[in-house]
Amino acid sequence: MKKTPLAILQHIFGFEQFRGDQKAIIEQICCGGDALVLMPTGGGKSLCYQIPALIRDGVGVVISPLIALMQDQVAGLQQLGVKAACLHSAMLPNNQQQVETALRQDQLDLLYVAPERLLSNRCMKTLQASRLALLAIDEAHCVSQWGHDFRPEYLQLECLQQAFPGIPRIALTATADQPSQTEIIKRLQLQKAKHFISGFDRPNIRYRIMQKKNGRQQLLHFIRQYHLGNAGIIYCNSRKRVDELARWLCQQGLKALPYHAGLSGQLRSDNQAIFLNEESIVMVATIAFGMGIDKPNVRFVAHLDLPRSIESYYQETGRAGRDGLAADAWMLYGLQDVMLQRNRLMASTVDDQIKRIEQTKLDAMLGLCEITSCRRQALLRYFDDSASEHCNNCDNCLEPVTTFDGTEVARKALSCVYRSGQRYGVAHLIDILLGKPTAKVCSVGHQHLSTFAIGQELDQQQWRSVFRQLLAQGLLSTNDEGYGGLKLKPVCRALLRGEVKLQLRLDRWAEVKKSQLHDSIPATDQGLWQALRAQRIRLAREQKVPPYVIFNDATLMEMVHHKPDNLLKLSSLNGVGDKKLTRYGSQFLVIIIAHSKKSENIVNKRKTR
Ligand code: ADP
Ligand code: ZN
Numbered sequence: 001m002k003k004t005p006l007a008i009l010q011h012i013f014g015f016e017q018f019r020g021d022q023k024a025i026i027e028q029i030c031c032g033g034d035a036l037v038l039m040p041t042g043g044g045k046s047l048c049y050q051i052p053a054l055i056r057d058g059v060g061v062v063i064s065p066l067i068a069l070m071q072d073q074v075a076g077l078q079q080l081g082v083k084a085a086c087l088h089s090a091m092l093p094n095n096q097q098q099v100e101t102a103l104r105q106d107q108l109d110l111l112y113v114a115p116e117r118l119l120s121n122r123c124m125k126t127l128q129a130s131r132l133a134l135l136a137i138d139e140a141h142c143v144s145q146w147g148h149d150f151r152p153e154y155l156q157l158e159c160l161q162q163a164f165p166g167i168p169r170i171a172l173t174a175t176a177d178q179p180s181q182t183e184i185i186k187r188l189q190l191q192k193a194k195h196f197i198s199g200f201d202r203p204n205i206r207y208r209i210m211q212k213k214n215g216r217q218q219l220l221h222f223i224r225q226y227h228l229g230n231a232g233i234i235y236c237n238s239r240k241r242v243d244e245l246a247r248w249l250c251q252q253g254l255k256a257l258p259y260h261a262g263l264s265g266q267l268r269s270d271n272q273a274i275f276l277n278e279e280s281i282v283m284v285a286t287i288a289f290g291m292g293i294d295k296p297n298v299r300f301v302a303h304l305d306l307p308r309s310i311e312s313y314y315q316e317t318g319r320a321g322r323d324g325l326a327a328d329a330w331m332l333y334g335l336q337d338v339m340l341q342r343n344r345l346m347a348s349t350v351d352d353q354i355k356r357i358e359q360t361k362l363d364a365m366l367g368l369c370e371i372t373s374c375r376r377q378a379l380l381r382y383f384d385d386s387a388s389e390h391c392n393n394c395d396n397c398l399e400p401v402t403t404f405d406g407t408e409v410a411r412k413a414l415s416c417v418y419r420s421g422q423r424y425g426v427a428h429l430i431d432i433l434l435g436k437p438t439a440k441v442c443s444v445g446h447q448h449l450s451t452f453a454i455g456q457e458l459d460q461q462q463w464r465s466v467f468r469q470l471l472a473q474g475l476l477s478t479n480d481e482g483y484g485g486l487k488l489k490p491v492c493r494a495l496l497r498g499e500v501k502l503q504l505r506l507d508r509w510a511e512v513k514k515s516q517l518h519d520s521i522p523a524t525d526q527g528l529w530q531a532l533r534a535q536r537i538r539l540a541r542e543q544k545v546p547p548y549v550i551f552n553d554a555t556l557m558e559m560v561h562h563k564p565d566n567l568l569k570l571s572s573l574n575g576v577g578d579k580k581l582t583r584y585g586s587q588f589l590v591i592i593i594a595h596s597k598k599s600e601n602i603v604n605k606r607k608t609r
Contacts, residue, residue: 005030005051012054012080014555014577019044021196026051029134029168034193036140036185037172040200042296042322045172046073049136050110052168054082058131059108063115064138065151068272069294070112076549077110081579086112087123103130115153124163132167135160140171143187144180154187161189169193175315177383200314200385204321205329207375207394209368211465211507212334215304216245218509220252222302222330229280230299235316237305237340239286245304246284259285276546279537287312295546296323297553302330306337309361310368310382323554326520333369335426335468341366342471342478366472372401372505395508406504407495409458409466414475414492416451422487423479429486430455430463465507525560528595532556535591539584550584551575559588563596 005026009015018026021037022044028035029052039045053060064070070086077084085099085108102108103126117123137143143154160169171188185191212218219234236242239262249256255278257271275281276295287307301320307313313331321327341362348355364382371378376391390397416429431438432446435453446452455463467486470476475492479485494500521529533547533556540547551559555575564570570589571581 003055005055008051008054009047011578012082013047014571014573014575014580016572016574018047020198022047025170025196028194028196029170030055032166032168034168034190035170036181036190036193036195036197037170038176038181038195038197039172039174040198040202041174041318042202042204042324043174043198045138045174048172049134049170050077050082052170053110053133053136056133058106058133059103060110060133060136061118061127062110062112062136062138063118063157064112065115065142065154067114068276070114072276072294072546072549074110074112075545079545079549079580079583080577082110083108084110084112087117088112088114089117100126103127106131115151115157119153119156119159128163132164135164135167135169137169137171137188139173140184140188141173141176141180144176144183158187158189174318175311199380200383201376201380201387202318202321203391203393204324205317205327205393207317207329207379209331209333209375209395211509212304212332212337213461213509215332216248218332219302219304220249220254221510223254223282223300226328227300231275231278231280231295231297232282232300232302233298233316233319234282234284234302234304235287235307236284237286241305242284242286249282249284254282255280256282256284259283261286277540279533279547287316294322295319296548297325298322298327299325300328300330302328302332304332306331306333306341306369307365308341308358310364310379311361313365313368314379314383323548323552325554325557331369335464335471338366338468338471339426339478339484343484346478346480363474370469370472370505372396372403372503399508401508402506403503404506405501406466406469407498407501409455410470410475410502410504411496411498412451412455413463413466413470414488414496416449416455417476417486417488419449419451420446423481423485425484425486426464426467429467430460433458433463434460466504469504520557521560524599527598528563528592529556529560531591531595532559532588535588539587551580551588559592563592564589565593565596 005023009018020039020043025035025037025048029049037045037048049060049062067088067090070088074084074086085102087096087099099111103111113123137157139149142149142151143157144150169188169190171184171190171193173184176184185193210218223232234245236245239260242258242260246256246258257274259268259271271283275283298320301317303313303316307316317329320329345355345358345362368375368378374389374391374397375394377387377389380387392398412433413429416433420429420432428440431441432449432452433455435456437447441447458466467476475489475495476486477489479487495502536547536550536556539550552575555573558573558575562569562573564573567581567585567589570576570585576585
């Protein structure tokens with residue numbers, strides 16, 4: 001009997017039903033058609049080619065740019081009883097030969113290959129001599145020169161159609177704007193492909209952007225309060241900051257590791273392996289880290305420095321919650337960040353056109369930081385996606401921002417910039433506004449300016465907030481000398497003349513609402529949750545695979561919520577397929593039953609008392 005897609009989904013993968021476009025995509029490929037799939041991270045792209053590969057004759061070839069990612073996928077599939085293997089340059093020749101033999105003998109369901117390996121003569125020959133079920137091109141945006149992640153070796157994938165005529169091809173990506181999509185279609189010759197475009201939204205991610213006060217302490221507080229024992233990624237803009245922060249977090253008792261391009265290759269891959277294989281590691285990284293990180297249960301992504309664009313911010317925060325469970329995207333930013341980024345652009349020697357594009361991108365990012373309405377709506381609109389007005393899962397929706405009429409204070413700040421000659425930095429300007437006769441102020445005679453001491457209604461912190469917002473809104477800019485001096489932008493005239501009003505936001509330094517995940521496991525079940533996690537890590541260590549390929553967090557969470565007391569009930573949970581039920585079912589069941597008995601006893605004791 002031929003297996004249906006649904007039967008495979010339920011028995012092999014252990015999921016009840018298809019999500020979104022999965023069913024339609026699978027049908028398209030099973031019928032021999034091509035597909036272009038745009039689906040957000042965590043949307044479930046892998047099943048779209050894995051299931052057709054199991055249904056169609058021959059091996060499904062998956063082209064994927066990163067070795068770590070491949071190895072994970074293969075380990076996960078093997079756990080499900082699927083015959084999967086990979087070919088890449090870091091393998092021993094012996095193992096490569098084994099895979100090639102298996103391939104020739106039609107013994108594989110799925111083969112993951114890096115593009116440069118695929119295009120080697122040897123590999124092409126072997127594949128042309130084998131029966132192929134399909135070709136899947138993962139991270140297809142890497143073919144686009146417009147995109148943020150262009151990989152030259154992807155360009156050569158143009159030859160696939162000619163080399164393997166009649167084999168269905170499916171290109172998948174989570175990030176491709178319109179020009180990139182057009183380029184993917186052209187380069188990969190997908191003119192006849194059916195398009196499956198889902199939105200960009202990541203509803204399980206909670207966005208929060210707060211003002212920076214004492215960044216490290218704020219971060220520590222956030223982790224201790226909501227994410228103790230969870231995996232997370234913290235992004236900083238420089239290697240030095242990464243090293244220092246990782247060290248400091250360790251001193252505070254957290255398990256933190258650094259990751260950046262300045263570390264040796266060995267140390268980087270060690271740290272990456274620890275991050276993947278342990279449960280509660282916090283990775284402190286520069287943006288170089290992450291593209292290859294497919295760890296599904298990253299529970300938070302924190303930014304301690306301002307990203308350069310919304311694209312970067314969205315991609316980096318997108319690494320949280322790939323498993324679909326609640327996750328936090330948490331960011332701090334302040335005046336210093338705005339100044340640094342503005343100065344960086346000012347000092348950059350790239351050509352004017354590129355500079356203008358970067359400027360626009362930075363402005364959009366700053367806009368997102370200062371916005372008082374829904375962050376998700378702003379993000380989705382940036383990608384031309386639609387969204388409702390309130391998502392109820394971002395800081396601005398959960399706790400509306402207080403704004404105040406900042407017209408008067410803004411005018412004071414602007415005229416202070418003007419009167420002092422448009423060349424001084426914020427610290428000096430605030431001293432003047434507050435009426436502090438510091439040595440520097442007096443040495444240039446600024447105690448005699450008409451703006452001296454006119455701003456005593458605010459304190460230093462509040463003035464910094466005003467200057468930050470004026471810079472972010474483009475009423476002020478840094479001047480060309482590169483020392484952080486500020487100058488007026490022509491648009492501020494209307495404000496100075498009193499023709500327009502300006503609303504400013506009241507700053508916020510800490511999250512007001514609890515993290516969502518925090519609520520999802522009741523205190524009485526924390527013991528069970530920890531026991532299940534401990535069992536998972538034991539099994540993972542034995543087999544040298546990442547814990548989540550045994551069962552992911554979503555599945556463990558279902559165990560906690562449903563507390564199945566027999567194998568049949570356990571098998572109905574998401575993520576428990578036939579193979580895993582046989583291999584691990586009883587081991588987890590015992591823990592759940594023991595735990596339920598324990599809590600029953602406690603309840604009974606309370607009753608008899
Ligand atoms: P993507 O590649 O799009 O980021 P994945 O293919 O890694 O996403 O899937 C994300 C998560 O969703 C995985 O943990 C996967 O097991 C789960 N998943 C995928 N499809 C389904 C489904 N139909 N039902 C339940 N869970 C699913
Ligand atoms: Zn919102």
